[in-house]
Amino acid sequence: MSCAVVACAAGARDARACRDALEVPRTILALYDGTQLASSRISPIHRYAEMPLNDLGYRLVYQDVAHGLGTMPDVPIAATLSWFEGPVPDPAGLAAGLADLRDTCGHVPAMLTLGDIGLDDATIATAAGAAYLGRLGVVAGSDQISVGTSAIVQKVDDRLIGYDTMFDIRTGIQTRIMARDPAASYLTLDTGSDTIDLLVISPGALYADSSVLVREDPRGGPLWVSDPFALFELALGSSQWPVPDVTTLSGRRIYFATVDSDGWLLRLPARQFGDQPPFASEVLDSDLISPFPDLPVSVALIQSDLDANVAGIAADRGRAVASHLFGQPQVQPATSGASMIYNWSFFADYNAQSEQALLLGGATTSVDSGMLVNAIRSLGDQVSPRSLLGGGVGGPRKYVNTAFDLWTETAGAIAASAAIAPGDTAPPLYRWSGDAMPFAAALSSVSAAGSENLGGGGGRLTMVRPSLANLMPLGFRTDAGLQVYDALDGDADYTQGWTSNTAAFYALQQTLDRTEAPRRLKPFQLSFAARSAVDFASRSAVRAHLAYARSAEVTPVTAARYARAVIGYDAVQIIAEGPLTWRIQDRGDLQTVRFDDAVAWSVDLSRSNGVLGARRTGTSLYVALAPDNAQPRVTLLQSNAAAGLVPQGSTPALVHARAEILQSARDNCISRMVLRGFGPGNTEWLGAPDHAYDVEMMESDGLTPAFWQTLTSDAEGRFSVEFPLPGSAPTAIRFTDACNGS
Structure with a gap:
């Protein structure tokens, strides 16, 4: 067994000094169980709770309780937060550690427990278990109870419950949790023989059963049953301090745009026989970028798209477009690497023979992974041989002409994009491609090259996806630093990779409206790919959003500028100097x-x-x-x-x-x-x-x-x-x- 939670916490208090006792506590220690989840990236805390907490000014630091609490951060801790699915591997250590936890500045953090309390019945019966639950403002019954179909809601606070969807009673065997003074129950069930409290809040503590949190709904994705902002503010207190904000600059909502290279070498259909149809990248330039010199845009290249030895004779025209774009003052050079990575984890421990076996074993090859209609349109394209491509279903990247090399894919691609830009420019932005889940060494390599990174995350808030649960947090922390997420989803997400309604990207306007009021949750990000220039509906949607950006009250910046603001959010210290x-x-x-x-x-x-x-x-x-x-x-x-x-x-x-x-x-x-x-x-x-x-x-x-x-x-x-x-x-x-x- 790894060190117990209490031992790790006590050792941490002895080992590190408080950074500043007057610093406003805005770090939350997010606890997850690595025996239940492979990574904190897929935890419900990261997926659902972190975004509203970011908006309230908090940053999250994750700790796998399967290895104890580890070394406590040398910053004030505002709260501990857990969202377990069942008892953790060391419930006694968890109970003892959290019951008496103090940060390095001597503060007692708030305790936010979502889902399962993480204790087994034996631990609940101990003094440490009772102290743990006491800090949470609850007591637990000695026996589990059955919640059947005859159970009814005895008490509910409608100000908190019914945020996106109504509460439904979840039947089954449950630990009986009851509020203890001065904590208050906001949702109580009557099972016929007992009562059970599912939502208990007091200053500095929150217990919420999983049934009052997020519910999956096939009609609109995940939906919040309770109001997440109200839950956290009641337990943590309203932010009576300056909240760092990345949505706003110079008093206006931030606007930035990103263009991905997907479809860079696709041809539009010829208007008449004998015509030389333009590439998507050429229409991107002429219709969606050059006419808008007042709107900055970061254009990410895939270097193999510009290499005739890899992508064929079309690469020369693709490079000419890139050179013209990078010469425009509103265009920020960017890159998404050399070979268009689809599955980053595949390359964390890369083996060329494994990649070859995967491709030979049935991973399909194609120039592009979008609509069949686009494949038909591009029949006249000069494309590279099948042996150079691995970008279809099952392929971990698009171009496989050479073995994967981390420097070539990151720092080398950054240098190659910089070389296309005229003059002495800042290091290009790095846009994560594919699943946008880079391993630590990839993130470290990008950072060492001096580039900001951006990609993954995002989210939308539309009529068909109406919940805050569809919005992602600011980024994801790794051992190598912070991966900065996209603020909002792009065209590929709305159109399901251009395989469904290509006019669906018009719905970005709904997201922009709903993330502006009643509270500004996100900046205005317009994210689209070169492929959208091919289709009339998607191209028209992009132009509509560009026109709106011109008329909206925004402050246009580059995507790298936004990424730096997020990094600043993560690092900022707020010191209380007086009333x-x-x-x-x-x-x-x-x-x-x-x-x-x-x-x-x-x-x-x-x-x-x-x-x-x-x-x-x-x-x-x-x-x-x-x-x-x-x-x-x-x-x-x-x-x-x-x-x-x-x-x-x-x-x-x-x-x-x-x-x-x-x-x-x-x-x-x-x-x-x-x-x-x-x-x-x-x-x-x-x-x-x-x-x-x-x-x-x-x-x-x-x-x-x-x-x-x-x-x-x-x-x-x-x-x-x-x-x-x-x-x-x-x-x-x-x-x-x-x-x-x-």
């Missing part, structure tokens, strides 16, 4: 924090520093941080000011902008800033009421005015400016006013 004052540090490129239920609160700019401005959206208050301030301080005051902030003299404060602010400074009545954006730089500011401001935008030398005007703020102090930003290059602006030296 209503917090210091934000180690945040990387995370530039927004959020206060929920903040209608009565505003940012006090006179007592804050490193704050650009703030904006209300619904009942939340989004605060924009200055990127060039490593440790901004945010202070609130009680005020329901419409703008969500109380300005400091006449200094212009940001309300929102269709651009990112990179630098800011104020000196002798002049506010200087550097902006980066794509297309029109629509901005709104808050200064002194009825006050005149001279506004200038500089040429690339930073000294010569390229744009100048004088504006007067309204009675509230608001004024708007549209800066004609030149592509994606950083641009200096300045505001000058008569401020009496302030």
Whole structure:
């Protein structure tokens, strides 16, 4: 038996010191049983609970209880969270460890137990078992009880139950759980001879039986029976601290777009005999990217698609398209590797003979794995020999012309994409292909090459998939670092790989609407593949979403910029410095924090520093941080000011902008800033009421005015400016006013 949970926890407390006793606890220790699940990636915690917890500001660190708790993190622990399917291998160790658990800062974490409590009957009867259940706010009966068809609901709180679907009584043998004061039951069954509590909550504790959590429904996928936000907020308390937020930048919802190379070399059907039909990648360029210079997009290449020795003579035209795209300022170079990996785990312990045997044993080969109609359309394509392809059903990758090599697939592909781009560019983004479940060494290789990574995850929220349970968390933590997930599903997900209704991608608009209100859950990600340029319906859907992005109130950024914000979310520390004052540090490129239920609160700019401005959206208050301030301080005051902030003299404060602010400074009545954006730089500011401001935008030398005007703020102090930003290059602006030296 591995070390008991209690022994590991005690040893951890002795071994590591608290990082900062004033740090807001936002790390949750997520416990799973490796004897029940092969990986935390497939745990119900990761699949269902982590997304709402991310939205509430929490990061999860997973621990396999089959090996004890291990070394406790040196950060404050907000809670432990479990979602077991039955008793764990060492129930006595689990009970003893959690009953007396403290983090390295001396805090007693909250205890969130979903599904099975993880104890067997023998452990429940012990003092350690009773203490464990006592922390949870419940007691357990000495005998299991039968819940039959005659059982009825004795008590239910409709504010919590019936979120996506109604509660159904689950019959069978169950451990009798009963709430203990001061905990309260929110759902109680009467079996005819006994009562059993299925949902028990108290400050610092939550017990929820699996029947009140997520239920699979073939009509709409998984559905939440209870309100996950309400469950966690009741147990953890509402976030009375600045929540790190990756959905928003400069007061607006983030927009970014990604293009995958699936179908890069597919031909469109010829319009008449003798025509040379275009490739999907050529139509992608002419119809979906070049006409939209104001919308940044990350285009991921498969290097073998561009190699004539592998993909045939079509590769030269495919490379020409890539070169043209990478020369456009709104296009961020990206790669998805060399050979289009479909099954990443196959290559974790790669053996070329095993791959050969798999292909010879019946894994089909094809140029593309989509619709039969697309195969018919592409009959005229010059494709590589069957011996070079393994990308059909059962094949672990598309191109098998050479043995798998990790460097070639990761760092080498990154370098190859960078070589296509003109000039000195940042390392291209790495987009995970296929099942998007990279092994640790692959993630480590991408990180070592200096690239951000993105892929997997996603999710949708539509009429046919209406539940939050369909949305994935921000990413997945491995020993090699954080895999950053897509924010939303792309065209392949909506169209089932272009095998069903290819107009289904229009439903992305439903997801965008439902993840914006009543609470902003996700940024606006438009993810599509070159293949969508082939089909009229899917191409039209992409154009509709691009048109909407142009008109929507968003801040367009590159996909790599979003990935860096997620990495910042994972690392950020929030330090409480006093009543209503917090210091934000180690945040990387995370530039927004959020206060929920903040209608009565505003940012006090006179007592804050490193704050650009703030904006209300619904009942939340989004605060924009200055990127060039490593440790901004945010202070609130009680005020329901419409703008969500109380300005400091006449200094212009940001309300929102269709651009990112990179630098800011104020000196002798002049506010200087550097902006980066794509297309029109629509901005709104808050200064002194009825006050005149001279506004200038500089040429690339930073000294010569390229744009100048004088504006007067309204009675509230608001004024708007549209800066004609030149592509994606950083641009200096300045505001000058008569401020009496302030």
